Amino acid sequence: AQSVAQPEDQVNVAEGNPLTVKCTYSVSGNPYLFWYVQYPNRGLQFLLKYITGDNLVKGSYGFEAEFNKSQTSFHLKKPSALVSDSALYFCAVRDGDGGFKTIFGAGTRLFVKA
Amino acid sequence: DSGVTQTPKHLITATGQRVTLRCSPRSGDLSVYWYQQSLDQGLQFLIQYYNGEERAKGNILERFSAQQFPDLHSELNLSSLELGDSALYFCASSDGGDYNEQFFGPGTRLTVL
Numbered sequence: 001a002q003s004v005a006q007p008e009d010q011v012n013v014a015e016g017n018p019l020t021v022k023c024t025y026s027v028s029g030n031p032y033l034f035w036y037v038q039y040p041n042r043g044l045q046f047l048l049k050y051i052t053g054d055n056l057v058k059g060s061y062g063f064e065a066e067f068n069k070s071q072t073s074f075h076l077k078k079p080s081a082l083v084s085d086s087a088l089y090f091c092a093v094r095d096g097d098g099g100f101k102t103i104f105g106a107g108t109r110l111f112v113k114a
Numbered sequence: 115d116s117g118v119t120q121t122p123k124h125l126i127t128a129t130g131q132r133v134t135l136r137c138s139p140r141s142g143d144l145s146v147y148w149y150q151q152s153l154d155q156g157l158q159f160l161i162q163y164y165n166g167e168e169r170a171k172g173n174i175l176e177r178f179s180a181q182q183f184p185d186l187h188s189e190l191n192l193s194s195l196e197l198g199d200s201a202l203y204f205c206a207s208s209d210g211g212d213y214n215e216q217f218f219g220p221g222t223r224l225t226v227l
Contacts, residue, residue, distance in 0.1 A: 032213045043116060043204055043218030044157075051213040090157060094213070100170035102147075102216065104157040 002027040002095045006105035013081045014113050021076040021108045023091030032094040033074040034102070035065055039087045047089075050074060061085070081112045117141065118219035120205050126225045132193040135222045139186055139207030145169070146188040147208075147216060148180055152201040163188055164210050195226045 003026045013019045025031055032051055036044040048059025055067045065076045076089060091105040117140035127133055139146050148160040150173075159172035163182035174180075177195075182188045192199060202223050206216035 034215060036218075043118070043220050044206075044216075045116070046215040046217070049213070049215055100162060101159055101172060103159065104149075106156045 002093055002101070002103050004091050004093045004103050004105040006089075006091055006108045008108050009106075010109045010111065012111045012113065015083050016080050019078050019081040019085070019110065019112070021089050021091075021110060023074045023076065023105060024072050025074060025091070025093040026072060027093055027095040029095050031072075031074075033065075033067065034092040034094075035059065035063070035074075035076050036090045036092065036104075037087045038090065038107075044090060047076070081110075083112045083114050086110055086112045116217040116219065118205060118207050118217050120203075120219035120222050122222060123220065124223050124225075126227065127195060128227055129195055129197060131195050131226075132191065133195065133224065135190040135192070135203055135205075135224075137188045137190070137205030137207075137219060139188070139205075140217050143207035143209050143217070144186065145208045145210040146182055146186070147206040148174075148188070148190050149204040149206065150201045151204060151221070155201075157204075160190070192224070197226050200224055200226045 005024045034049045035047040038044045050057045050067045058064045088107045094102045119138045121136045144165045147162045150158045160174040162170040180190045202221045204221045206218045208214045208216045
């Protein structure tokens with residue numbers, strides 16, 4: 001069965017510093033991996049995805065994520081955090097081995113302090 | 115604006131009642147997904163429809179049911195409501211491709227008193 005874990009409930013970072021939000025996954029086939037962001041009282045917004053190819057994926061708002069097959073991880077990164085990046089971040093995985101379900105992690109709340 | 119619309123925005127009802135949540139997907143999207151978001155359970159996948167047919171089922175209770183109509187809008191029916199059903203219910207849509215992202219609506223906040 002597929003699963004995804006976000007080991008940190010909360011990440012705190014100062015504005016201008018790099019940020020990392022961690023995600024690990026488990027699937028039986030090839031993973032399709034996604035990051036979404038949720039601002040207060042809003043639906044989730046797609047940030048980026050990894051399907052195949054280059055392990056470093058670039059997405060919206062300056063975010064990027066690195067796919068690491070050996071560590072089964074897909075960590076979200078940004079070189080310089082903004083206060084406006086403060087939000088709830090979800091990692092999601094879909095099993096490429098014929099599964100249709102997308103499973104979301106529990107979410108990580110990012111606080112960027114000015 | 116994702117292009118996905120959900121009505122109503124808020125719903126307050128009593129235990130034992132039945133409610134219907136409505137979702138209109140983005141133009142051209144064939145897949146509709148329903149999710150429940152609560153503080154203690156996180157974001158739970160309920161069910162997916164593709165072009166009118168059920169495609170995948172998640173942690174959907176027997177008291178809940180859904181359908182997708184020929185015009186591709188979808189409804190989620192919640193019956194015999196319990197206090198624990200209070201949550202934010204999201205609809206999302208995609209074009210149905212195996213590795214395409216989902217576009218989420220603004221959600222319906224259900225409060226069961």
